[in-house]
Amino acid sequence: MRNPNSQTHALEIFSSHLMPARPDAIPVLQLGEVDCGFVIWWRADKLGEGVEAQLYASINAHLGYVDQLIASGYSQVVLTGAVPPTIQDGQDWGEIANMRREVTTSIAERTELTHRYNALLKNGAQNRNCPFVDITPALLDPATGVLADHYRSDDPNDHHLHSARAGKLWAEALNRIEASAAT
Template sequence: MRDWYFIGDSHVQSFEVAAALRLLNRKARCLLVPGATSIGLRNPESQTHAVALFKEALLPALADAIPVIQLGEVDCGFVIWWRAQKHGDCVERQLADSVAACAAFVDDLLDAGYPTLVLTGAVLPTIRDGQSRGKVARARHEVTATLRQRTELTHRYNARLRHEAEARGLPFVDITPRITDPESGLVAEEFRNRNPRDHHLEPVRAAEVWAEALNRLDLPP
């Protein structure tokens, strides 16, 4: 049976936890690049060099692996807003550019010979309005978008990413309905990290939800 090969930003740690707890129905390999973005996939000279690292790991195509791509939280929580402010551009255009960059990367992997791969939705933002505690919160302080605005943008990003996956006949996994508070429409408190300085989801709960969603996929061995 082929392994899951999880690549993406630091939120890949949820899959690392799932693998460590043996929640997944396949063996797992993980490559996380903190700060990696979808928009950065079109630039091999990006600050994180993420696309170069991902391609080095995944190309030429591995016969024993199914790539799983987890990106977008950094885009929706910071980069899209920052680029729109910096360039005087609209948020929707920056959103479209981020999704297009991710789709182009997917096409590169498919063209290289992967018969399938899994796209995952960006996780919901957790940094509260006005929050200054934590390294990531401080780094993103230039962006004034509210938590609700960032959450709504994440939903739009995921809807577009789902469309790109469906257009290519690829599975798409999105856990946002499972981790959303139905009353507030924001990330549910039980999925917030117990460390208020940590913007990642609560590790074990997130791992359980991701594993359940991935294990339901009907993919060839």
């Protein structure tokens, strides 16, 4: 929502499809690794504000959008945790990694910020009676505490999670929400 390099204008596109509220839809808001792995750090550096200030500004923007969706008439909005960073320390390939080269924070620090971000999102979801899904614990390598190689894309130039392996975790987590709503 606050990506300075957004090429897609995704927020405007999503909003045009989500509002006014559609009675047959339940929005699921998925943040990418870019939110904690790049934007907060980049804005803190470029704007001269601390990471902490950017963390809360990002959370407030995200939860503010959730509030807009609820106010527009959605009875339920599902929030998901941001996924852990995928770009490893010193990685030097592709346009995305090159754009993020300006952020020199280690993957361990970026992962720790993701944990903090997700805890704040979970709290925000609970305060709004919204379901919250976070698959981060399943994605991490217990030995390193960062994203397990198993969940990285097989394409070394792709900074996204492995779609089938991570997709299975997302499907299971989202299905648990549906199952608990039915009971």
